Amino acid sequence: MQEKPPNGANSEVEDGTRLTRVRKVTVDGERAGQRIDNFLRSELPGVPKSRVYRLLRRGEVRVNGGRVRAEYKLSDGDVVRIPPARIRVEGAPPSDKMASNILDHVLYEDKRLLVLNKPTGIAVHGGSGISHGVIELLRHARPDIKDLALVHRIDRETSGCLVLTKRRSALRELHERFREGKVEKNYLALVIGDWQFGEQLIDAPLQVQHRKQGERHVVVSEHGKSAQTLVNLSRTYGIYSLLQCAPATGRTHQIRVHLAHAGHPIAGDDRYGDADANVDAKKFGLPRLFLHAQSIAFMDDGGNDLHFTAPLPDDLERFLSVGIIAERRARKT
Numbered sequence: 001m002q003e004k005p006p007n008g009a010n011s012e013v014e015d016g017t018r019l020t021r022v023r024k025v026t027v028d029g030e031r032a033g034q035r036i037d038n039f040l041r042s043e044l045p046g047v048p049k050s051r052v053y054r055l056l057r058r059g060e061v062r063v064n065g066g067r068v069r070a071e072y073k074l075s076d077g078d079v080v081r082i083p084p085a086r087i088r089v090e091g092a093p094p095s096d097k098m099a100s101n102i103l104d105h106v107l108y109e110d111k112r113l114l115v116l117n118k119p120t121g122i123a124v125h126g127g128s129g130i131s132h133g134v135i136e137l138l139r140h141a142r143p144d145i146k147d148l149a150l151v152h153r154i155d156r157e158t159s160g161c162l163v164l165t166k167r168r169s170a171l172r173e174l175h176e177r178f179r180e181g182k183v184e185k186n187y188l189a190l191v192i193g194d195w196q197f198g199e200q201l202i203d204a205p206l207q208v209q210h211r212k213q214g215e216r217h218v219v220v221s222e223h224g225k226s227a228q229t230l231v232n233l234s235r236t237y238g239i240y241s242l243l244q245c246a247p248a249t250g251r252t253h254q255i256r257v258h259l260a261h262a263g264h265p266i267a268g269d270d271r272y273g274d275a276d277a278n279v280d281a282k283k284f285g286l287p288r289l290f291l292h293a294q295s296i297a298f299m300d301d302g303g304n305d306l307h308f309t310a311p312l313p314d315d316l317e318r319f320l321s322v323g324i325i326a327e328r329r330a331r332k333t
Helices: 036-043 049-057 096-103 134-141 168-179 254-261 275-283 314-332
Strands: 017-019 023-026 079-082 086-088 106-109 113-118 159-165 184-192 200-203 206-210 216-220 228-236 240-247 291-299 305-309
Touching: 036 049, 036 079, 096 134, 106 305, 113 134, 134 159, 159 168, 159 305, 168 291, 184 254, 184 314, 200 254, 206 254, 216 254, 228 254, 240 254, 275 314
Parallel strands: 159 291
Antiparallel strands: 017 086, 023 079, 106 113, 113 159, 184 240, 184 291, 200 228, 206 216, 228 240, 291 305
16 A cells, blocks of 8 residues: 655656655565664665654654554564655666676575675675666576675775675574674785784774765764774784784774774775875785675574685785785885
8 A cells, every 4th residue: 555745756866866655564584673774764665764864753754543663573464654755766777787797706505595605896786876786786687586685885996705695583692693693704814014913802993974965974083983903913024014903893994994093004005005005015016905705604594604705806816926026126226
């Protein structure tokens, strides 16, 4: 059942959004257990989080005819009234070639999960001037997967393990494991300089700031959110150090900011790194940020340990084996 939009409201507009009608959606078993705020964010793409919470506070959203709080968890058969809202209109679909190429990077797939070795340069989702991210490409390439969803995110410049779910029940379970700290993530980062700290836990709170055009920039601040990264030396090259980084929390740009805070920014990091060192690294073949999500591990719904590993991409492997040697020789001459 659908109701008409407010009088005088146009459902289609020219700014890339449209005004939806009032809708009533019946919750099925796969979406049962999901928080109402998360449910609304999936039903109202592009609507700011603050707007979603305002709709809930004002009682414009109703479940079975009554008001609910943001933390309310949906049950099978619940009827949700979704008020009119201006949502993002989907743009042109990605090309078949782009969508097909992303399938070449699938590491693992079963009935509930899909694990990708995400290439560098591709965002996990569209938005902020990005037409298509991993999720849009996969949905186009695999229309048979109706509930494909991202479990977590990694930066556009970062390559490596990215986990998606094919069922909402699997998404809820993995989100719970992330909240409980039961997911092990390991990254490889090549940093500037000779790391002398051995194993070190970097415990520094992080705060997100916004620059012009909504660009996010993260700083270490006592007013920020708690963030911890365990760092181990894998190999030293003198002018560079290859580190294993295990983030205990999942803050925006966490590893990049923590390593820069420790005095060893990641090679190729244009946002938090050393500009002069980045020029030298690029000259000797480093094309981008040297940060790779090497592995991720967690238990499945049956209690079995799952562990996924993404091999180091050729461009980063080439810099380790050729580029660093060439740079060291150049410095000696």
